[in-house]
Amino acid sequence: MSESTLHGLRVVSLGSGIASAAAGLHLCEAGAEVILVEPPGNPARRQEALFAVLNRGKRSVTLDIDVPDGQQQLEQLLAAADVFIHEFTSKQAATLTLGDAQLAERFPGLIVSAITGWPKKHPLAEAMPRETLVLARLGLLDEQPGHREGPVFVRMPFANWLASWLCVVGVMARLIARDRDGQGGSAHTSLAQAALVPMTMHWSRAEKPTPAFAKGLDKHIPIPLHQCADGRWIHVHYSPDKSPWMADAMAELGEAEVARLNAQWPPSHVAPNFGANRAIIATRSAQEWVEHFWQHDVSAQIAAPFGDIYFDEQARLNGYVVEVEDATLGKTLQPGPAWKITPPARIGRSAPQPGADNGIGFETSPKQRLITDMARQGDPLPPLHGLKVLDLGAYLAGPFACMMLADLGAEVIKVEAPAGDAMRRLERIFSGTQRGKLGVALKLGDELSQPAVEALVRWADVVHHNMRLPAARKLQVDYDCLKLINPQLLYCHVSAYGPTGPRADWPGFDQLMQASCGWEVEQGGAGQPPMWLRFGVGDFFAGLSSLYVLLLGLYQRARTGEGQMVNASLLGATLLTMSEAVAREDGSVTPIAHLDATQTGLCDTHRLYCCSDGWVAVAALAPEEAQRFHALAGADPEVHFAAQTQTEALLSLSAHDVPAEAVLEAQLDPFLDNPDHAAAGLHTRYQHAEYGELQQIGAFWDFGDLPLSLDRPPPALGQHSREVLGGLGIGDIELDRLAAAGVVRL
Structure with missing residues (x-):
């Protein structure tokens, strides 16, 4: 069989977040040798299932990079690498002599991707890269509908997953540019930029908007999730009205009753008879409905419990679920590669034991060595x-x-x-x-x-x-x-x-x-x-x-x-994105943290709190942070915060060194008006043939010396x-x- 696409490429990954670990996994499955540099007692290993998935196939070197010996060993690893992925802010990196300019001087062929909380040109560039806090500050928690009014905690760490893809796309674009220019360089992204990826749909503004553009999509538009007779829920996309069971039932109800049922709900752009559909779907089981809809080309799925998809035939046949014998968890079903190419993706073996590759010498990458003798000609060009x-x-x-x-x-x-x-x-x-x-x-x-x-x-x-x-x-x-x-x-x-x-x-x-x-x-x-x-x-x-x-x-x-x-x-x-859980040999699925009934959070140290005039988000994820939070908030944090204004709460949290942010609301216009966001490239503007000046979400990468085309x-x-x-x-x-x-x- 042919060698994998990235065979011979070496990646050093230094970070514990989902984004950097998943980026390393993507590159590893394409054939790169990925060296996980982890601290002694790596806290990321506490999440056994997530660590097992994101680090399979990698090598492990344990280093304390805060001491000279660890720094020297890291230097040797970087000298032998093509790509370096890390989570340090610009100041942190410079302190460790891992800043962009410092690395470029020592390793001109090295491609460096930092996944931070915010872009380096943003005032929050040095802020802690915690997804919930980034979403709160951007105002995205207010964009998610919930079962109650107000901002809602988002359970899926989608910004981390999007950042992992932005990272490897940036790395690949830089590798292609390295072939052209003969030198490496940066390919940075951030959780803030990743979180803004889906807001390309919603956050834009036009000088001369049409009524349709101005309307956008309100978050309160009813989504066709319907409860069936057996208590399970089914999600139907677009109108099911032409399927035989639905058409017959609507005819039996009659136009007046269909209209009455529909009037109980706001209009839906995907289901004009939302109310009638809801009443009719409640008369049969979820399995009956989904099979009927599939037979008549109606897109539908049952809202399944977390982990059920591991046993789905379609997922298994496409390699989206793979069997991995993990050294800690035993025989498992895990998420597989999300893409297909020839030569095919490589499924790695068990995640490594801590320091399994300590003491192994890594020779300088032949690609890195070759590149250092080349030089760019002419002005810098966008990567592609x-x-x-x-x-x-x-x-x-x-x-x-x-x-x-x-x-x-x-x-x-x-x-x-x-x-x-x-x-x-x-x-x-x-x-x-x-x-x-x-x-x-x-x-x-x-x-x-x-x-x-x-x-x-x-x-x-x-x-x-x-x-x-x-x-x-x-x-x-x-x-x-x-x-x-x-x-x-x-x-x-x-x-x-x-x-x-x-x-x-x-x-x-x-x-x-x-x-x-x-x-x-x-x-x-x-x-x-x-x-x-x-x-x-x-x-x-x-x-x-x-x-x-x-x-x-x-x-x-x-x-x-x-x-x-x-x-x-x-x-x-x-x-x-289900990598938080794996299926065991006995058919059980490893546990995950569940969102509470009020959609405010996962536990008292990672959730949203309602103050007297707004909300705050707390993300005290480290044990010492949680201890400080409990010392501050006492036995009933909800009561504690309800008695304070948002400003008072944030001041006290900051004084106790507890990671927290204000939960901003109604941010479309404030975001697009913010000069700090503009200076960091988070939004951009240009002239449109029909809308006049059009303002939209901006850059998703920072390539340093290479421009983007926006x-x-x-x-x-x-x-x-x-x-x-x-x-x-x-x-x-x-x-x-x-x-x-x-x-x-x-």
């Missing part, structure tokens, strides 16, 4: 400058990945139907995944459009999309068709359930993956109905994992000259059709003929 991408996707996961490619400097052409992408009706969400692209409106699958399609495919290095493969084959844009036009093409597909198995071609959406992977049950809180995590995390996990595997494919192609098809999926990317707004429908197709040799007369036939919109 020169890459040509054809975006055939719709909805979120596919277009978002291609927007990230544009941010990284690629030239991206978005192709959508002359009537427009289905998401254009949700204008703010659509715009949030489209910046940086040239827009072409072209009817795929039409005989008249075939010459234009072939010209686009010959132009492209990469084709990326997330349509179902039967649709791709019908439109003649599947890999088998396109590789005949461009044999070196890298073709990246994002599916819902994975490329093989009985659900390979099924429709699927983020909400359904949250349901099947147990996150809706967990977000609901103890004893409460399940609750969707509004941030659409599955789409963004899938989009970023597809971007990672695409960059792996490009890295591989640069060495072999061969194109291929690579894959990612909503199910695989969401299932990976200056092109989302395209209006067909805005660049003539420019792009004309540039590929299709003349004005032919374009006008195609436009008259409805094949092109100019």
